[in-house]
Amino acid sequence: MTDRKTVLVVVHTVVYGRRLLDIFPLLGADFRVQVLFTAPPHAFQDGVEQFLRGLGSAVVPWSQAVRMRFDLALAAGPRGMEEVRAPVVMVPHGANFLKRMVGEANSPVPGLRPGDLAPGGGKLPAAVVLAHRADTRELARTFPGALPLAAVAGDPVHDRMTASLxxxxxxxxxxxxxxxxxxxxxxxxxxxxxxxxxxxxxxxxxxxxxxxxxxxxxxxxxxxxxxxxxxxxxxxxxxxxxxxxxxxxxxxxxxxxxxxxxxxxxxxxxxxxxxxxxxxxxxxxxxxxxxxxxxxxxxxxxxxxxxxxxxxxxxxxxxxxxxxxxxxxxxxxxxxxxxSEPGRFSRNMRALMYRHLGLGQPAYPAETRPLPMPPPLREGDADEVWEVTA
Known part of the structure; x- marks a missing residue:
């Protein structure tokens, strides 16, 4: 089969990569889809190469990725996304937009500002994924032009932790x-x-x-x-x-x-x-x-x-x-x-991605995976082993 849809996972930092690791496996078992990875320049990119190597992923150099066309791109941050030739699904890299700019009580919160969703004043993403309905009110306050793109899908960390309790x-x-x-x-x-x-x-x-x-x-x-x-x-x-x-x-x-x-x-x-x-x-x-x-x-x-x-x-x-x-x-x-979608992130997110890919979903439920076992707490340098687990 040579006419697979291609999905680019953009890993700016290990934090972003960890969030995306809860998402792109929802596509992994589908032979109709090829998932590729890239790593743009970023101030906090230390460890990204090890992270991707630990996944065993197919990595496209950033300089090459921006010259290619993809059917979909997933990202948890805005840096360089205006250069990507694909419909972009933007996901938050943490919980609920918890922080604000110091000293600016009514300023747009980081993650929902125009510069976060349309860097350089460029194109808007195809979808802005939010965890809670209340986040749509924050988006309407900070960047009303992006509100029609909002997709309240839920929170993968919430669902995986709850499933693992x-x-x-x-x-x-x-x-x-x-x-x-x-x-x-x-x-x-x-x-x-x-x-x-x-x-x-x-x-x-x-x-x-x-x-x-x-x-x-x-x-x-x-x-x-x-x-x-x-x-x-x-x-x-x-x-x-x-x-x-x-x-x-x-x-x-x-x-x-x-x-x-x-x-x-x-x-x-x-x-x-x-x-x-x-x-x-x-x-x-x-x-x-x-x-x-x-x-x-x-x-x-x-x-x-x-x-x-x-x-x-x-x-x-x-x-x-x-x-x-x-x-x-x-x-x-x-x-x-x-x-506001407890236990339904995998279902909602997979449906969103397949809708933008123009494909029907696989004929089985989207899985919320329990968390892997943690490495043991050991004395000294043994705590510093680097590993990537999904």
Missing amino acids: PARERYRAALGLRAGQKLLALTTTWGPRSFFTRFEALLPWLAEQAGRADIRVVALIHTNVWSGHGAWQVRSWLSRCRAWGVHLVPPTADWRATVLGADWVIGDHGSATLYATLTGAPVLLAATPEQEINPRSPAAALARVAPALSPARPLTEQLAYAAEEYRPEEYAPITSRIT
């Missing part, structure tokens, strides 16, 4: 936790007001306090931190804490199964912390910069509900308090804001 004990066993042992996950976004910027002051205290209580600690650091500073630098900055037992999840590993295995999560205003509310584990916040949080997002609601971490009191006391005060009903409005 029954396997929580298996994830904990895969991590190497002993019976009854507790796990504390630290989740951080990137930027000058992230939890990561407090690691130098807080991580030694967290490691020492957790170690005394036989609580294992794992840090899930945003890939842009690894890319922006370099893996050697991040490991060097955290070398003493690693020696004290803090485990680092490498940037290409799937962080979601680790969060599913956690007993508590300490985080900030990033996507990983918001997704952690799906697990039922108590969440504490170490950084909630109001000037950087979109006030209409679930991150703002989480900042009003979750307890704030303080180094002035013992860690175990605060973890116990968070567990005692945790009320699922208080978090339900936050988790319900992640998606």
Whole structure:
């Protein structure tokens, strides 16, 4: 068969690649479709080559990709997309457009600005995928010209984490936790007001306090931190804490199964912390910069509900308090804001892609895959193995 439809997956960064990894496998079993990959220049592209190599994907150099024609392109970011000769389906690379520009309370939120969806004032995408109906109101406020292109498909991370909740004990066993042992996950976004910027002051205290209580600690650091500073630098900055037992999840590993295995999560205003509310584990916040949080997002609601971490009191006391005060009903409005199509992302997204390809869908349901088992938490450099799992 030589008349296959071609789909170009545009991987600017590992963060974008991870989001797209929840999407393009929906096409993978169809012999009528050939999926190809490319990697445009990007400030945070460190690790993309390893990511694509780990997939075993067919990679077209960017300089060649922009000269070819494709039947569809998938992207989670705008850089260079005006050069791609294909109908573009643009997907968000994180949860719910959580951030805003610092000091600009009514400014368009990143991800929905004209420059994010029509870079350089060029062509609009064929579709703008949104997770929740409420995001259409944000789009109408920030870029009304793109509103007819909106497709509310849901959120793949929400659906895969929710589908994987029954396997929580298996994830904990895969991590190497002993019976009854507790796990504390630290989740951080990137930027000058992230939890990561407090690691130098807080991580030694967290490691020492957790170690005394036989609580294992794992840090899930945003890939842009690894890319922006370099893996050697991040490991060097955290070398003493690693020696004290803090485990680092490498940037290409799937962080979601680790969060599913956690007993508590300490985080900030990033996507990983918001997704952690799906697990039922108590969440504490170490950084909630109001000037950087979109006030209409679930991150703002989480900042009003979750307890704030303080180094002035013992860690175990605060973890116990968070567990005692945790009320699922208080978090339900936050988790319900992640998606208005719970459990239906795969179905909706596959239908959208096949509609733009001009093909009928395969005659079987689109699958929401459970998350793969996480690598075990090991001591020292063993935590730094790079791998890509779907």
